[in-house]
Amino acid sequence: EDQVTQSPEALRLQEGESSSLNCSYTVSGLRGLFWYRQDPGKGPEFLFTLYSAGEEKEKERLKATLTKKESFLHITAPKPEDSATYLCAVQARGPRNTPLVFGKGTRLSVIA
Amino acid sequence: NAGVTQTPKFQVLKTGQSMTLQCAQDMNHEYMSWYRQDPGMGLRLIHYSVGAGITDQGEVPNGYNVSRSTTEDFPLRLLSAAPSQTSVYFCASSGLLGSNYGYTFGSGTRLTVV
Numbered sequence: 001e002d003q004v005t006q007s008p009e010a011l012r013l014q015e016g017e018s019s020s021l022n023c024s025y026t027v028s029g030l031r032g033l034f035w036y037r038q039d040p041g042k043g044p045e046f047l048f049t050l051y052s053a054g055e056e057k058e059k060e061r062l063k064a065t066l067t068k069k070e071s072f073l074h075i076t077a078p079k080p081e082d083s084a085t086y087l088c089a090v091q092a093r094g095p096r097n098t099p100l101v102f103g104k105g106t107r108l109s110v111i112a
Numbered sequence: 113n114a115g116v117t118q119t120p121k122f123q124v125l126k127t128g129q130s131m132t133l134q135c136a137q138d139m140n141h142e143y144m145s146w147y148r149q150d151p152g153m154g155l156r157l158i159h160y161s162v163g164a165g166i167t168d169q170g171e172v173p174n175g176y177n178v179s180r181s182t183t184e185d186f187p188l189r190l191l192s193a194a195p196s197q198t199s200v201y202f203c204a205s206s207g208l209l210g211s212n213y214g215y216t217f218g219s220g221t222r223l224t225v226v
Contacts, residue, residue, distance in 0.1 A: 043116075043204075043218050044217050046213045049212050100214060102156075
């Protein structure tokens, strides 16, 4: 059974204090690992897709990395507007679009 | 605007009532799905569809029905609402062979069953 575990559940940072969020996964053949951002009262919004170990993607203050067992979302010099819940999801390989399996998310608060 | 549209945004039901949550997408996506999101539980898959006339169950299908008569629409029906179905419901869509963006999500329906 495909599983995704995110840690920590919640993280509180001072503005400018860099840190990392973890996503550990088990999947029967990885098609892709996805990071989403979710603001309160809204649907998840796509950030990154990673496909193979060693791959990295960057967007502004965020950088996502991938190994064979986990992914990290590094946040460099965060700002209060980075406060949100960050979701990780995996998709297994298959002949069709197999459902994404989500972790429970990490709730990030950045304090000015 | 292109995307996934969910209606209503908020709904309060009494136990035993039935209702349909609507989901429509205008991106010609073959794949559509319904998730529920509960505190501490994350997003859990209810039902999904890989095309018109084809549906399948997810992790938590009990108490919900779906049908897919068109590519654009994927309604979720609650047959007899229970307090345990109080949740936020998200509809999501994607191309059939997957997408580099994973899924496109709607803005959600917040359902309370009293």
